[in-house]
Amino acid sequence: MPDTKVPDKKAPVSSLVKALRVLDSFSLEQPEQGVTEIAERLGIHKSTVYNILTTCEAMGYVQQDPHTRRYRLGLHILRLGQVVREGMDLRRVVVPVMERVRDYYREAVHFAVELNGQVVYLETVQPLERSVASLAVGKSAYMHCTGVGKAILAHMSPERMHAVISEQGMAQYTQNTITDLAELEIELEKIRRQGYAVDNMEYEWGIRCIAVPIRNEIGVVHASMSISGPSERLPLEAIAEMAQPLMHFGADISKRFGWLR
Amino acid sequence: MPDTKVPDKKAPVSSLVKALRVLDSFSLEQPEQGVTEIAERLGIHKSTVYNILTTCEAMGYVQQDPHTRRYRLGLHILRLGQVVREGMDLRRVVVPVMERVRDYYREAVHFAVELNGQVVYLETVQPLERSVASLAVGKSAYMHCTGVGKAILAHMSPERMHAVISEQGMAQYTQNTITDLAELEIELEKIRRQGYAVDNMEYEWGIRCIAVPIRNEIGVVHASMSISGPSERLPLEAIAEMAQPLMHFGADISKRFGWLR
DNA sequence: TCATATGTTCAATATCAATGAACAATATCG
DNA sequence: CGATATTGTTCATTGATATTGAACATATGA
Numbered sequence: 001m002p003d004t005k006v007p008d009k010k011a012p013v014s015s016l017v018k019a020l021r022v023l024d025s026f027s028l029e030q031p032e033q034g035v036t037e038i039a040e041r042l043g044i045h046k047s048t049v050y051n052i053l054t055t056c057e058a059m060g061y062v063q064q065d066p067h068t069r070r071y072r073l074g075l076h077i078l079r080l081g082q083v084v085r086e087g088m089d090l091r092r093v094v095v096p097v098m099e100r101v102r103d104y105y106r107e108a109v110h111f112a113v114e115l116n117g118q119v120v121y122l123e124t125v126q127p128l129e130r131s132v133a134s135l136a137v138g139k140s141a142y143m144h145c146t147g148v149g150k151a152i153l154a155h156m157s158p159e160r161m162h163a164v165i166s167e168q169g170m171a172q173y174t175q176n177t178i179t180d181l182a183e184l185e186i187e188l189e190k191i192r193r194q195g196y197a198v199d200n201m202e203y204e205w206g207i208r209c210i211a212v213p214i215r216n217e218i219g220v221v222h223a224s225m226s227i228s229g230p231s232e233r234l235p236l237e238a239i240a241e242m243a244q245p246l247m248h249f250g251a252d253i254s255k256r257f258g259w260l261r
Numbered sequence: 262m263p264d265t266k267v268p269d270k271k272a273p274v275s276s277l278v279k280a281l282r283v284l285d286s287f288s289l290e291q292p293e294q295g296v297t298e299i300a301e302r303l304g305i306h307k308s309t310v311y312n313i314l315t316t317c318e319a320m321g322y323v324q325q326d327p328h329t330r331r332y333r334l335g336l337h338i339l340r341l342g343q344v345v346r347e348g349m350d351l352r353r354v355v356v357p358v359m360e361r362v363r364d365y366y367r368e369a370v371h372f373a374v375e376l377n378g379q380v381v382y383l384e385t386v387q388p389l390e391r392s393v394a395s396l397a398v399g400k401s402a403y404m405h406c407t408g409v410g411k412a413i414l415a416h417m418s419p420e421r422m423h424a425v426i427s428e429q430g431m432a433q434y435t436q437n438t439i440t441d442l443a444e445l446e447i448e449l450e451k452i453r454r455q456g457y458a459v460d461n462m463e464y465e466w467g468i469r470c471i472a473v474p475i476r477n478e479i480g481v482v483h484a485s486m487s488i489s490g491p492s493e494r495l496p497l498e499a500i501a502e503m504a505q506p507l508m509h510f511g512a513d514i515s516k517r518f519g520w521l522r
Numbered sequence: 523t524c525a526t527a528t529g530t531t532c533a534a535t536a537t538c539a540a541t542g543a544a545c546a547a548t549a550t551c552g
Numbered sequence: 553c554g555a556t557a558t559t560g561t562t563c564a565t566t567g568a569t570a571t572t573g574a575a576c577a578t579a580t581g582a
Contacts, residue, residue, distance in 0.1 A: 081342025
């Protein structure tokens, strides 16, 4: 919910900032919103929000429910999302390796990057058997409670890491979720030392993940790959050993990332 | 490419219209663009486009390649796309039926709607075996050469159908692609008569599809479901018979669409 | 049925988005 | 390798227009 942020860089067109903030205010928790609802949350005047929504509707970016008169995001955005995915060339580079990982572990494989203090899953490769831990591409999640998130957090500057946590908070999802900052810092230090992150049922009960950082051409970590599956198939005692091949696969992707910025 | 359209409805915030047109100008064919390139295509001044892009970048909607200084759509849009998909509740309603279709035919199943004269694939269900006709959710395609497209076209008003074709053209993809309007009209009449549409390798050589229209609560067709697979598994002689169960599955979805607007 | 809330319209004004010219940095060509 | 064209970027000015508040219409709920 605290996803509506004022831009830090210079943004010359302030009316556009408002409009994009309106679009941003739609989320999985709030997929359908009314005019006044948005206006109050963002502190923008009602008529302004109305004008923005009307314009966005004419362009296919939102659509209004004729019955409730409330608004939701429009189909047009799906097309843009597709352009993002195809354009990144991620699939060509990352997916082949992910499939090797899937074949090796026979578990679901995820690839995620950081975006505005959260992780966004860009690619998913499911095991051939029907999987328990299905996950949609494009989904975003908090960083403190996911394997991919912690793997990326661990390689941020301490300032940036603190900024992310203080901005996003540390919501508790399960009894294993780390909700204490000091504890998280110890965990991140451990991740840096061993080279992989473990999500020990911290986000979804019964699901464990192992995640490794992915580096770009100047060595900066801003992506992560993970395998995830039911806790019986990823017992805690086995994880240290299971993580080793995954780290090699991760290094392989990093190697292919000359082009990635 | 002719996707950049001026809105027909009233759009009070003209600066926002420009900005959204800039975002729209990114496509699968043009995923990366320069400032002047966009400015010239849209007839907007260079500095204006620059300001729009800078603002969008600050908000995460586009990102600039530090080397080429050109722009591409940003990751933020993926998150919005996810909100669209989840919010539609399509998955809950449509996917279960699609899975039944997949299990029945053992072929890839697609669900698409019309958007601005093209079809957008909203859901895909792959057969358990590795599929030949893989297709990404969010992808858009022309209507005259796809099964789902023709199924929807066939149930539009003649005026709207002609508007779509004259706007989008009839690009030739294979030697089977229908590129003549009169021929297309005969084909659409046939589709209305028999209740299903056939894509006989008109989009991709070697791939056939059978598509059925999906109706909403007032009987308007604005979606379609198809099965697609290699031509050997969908021989022309068998299609009429294969289409019958698919029409029932389609009717089933239409029935569940009391809620869809 | 009345009262409250929510979406919508509209005219007026101050804001700020658009503009064009100039600069810097890169790419292209001779 | 140097000259030229091209592209991204800056900035001050100004005329268009986004914003605003108040009023209306419609829907919701007691």
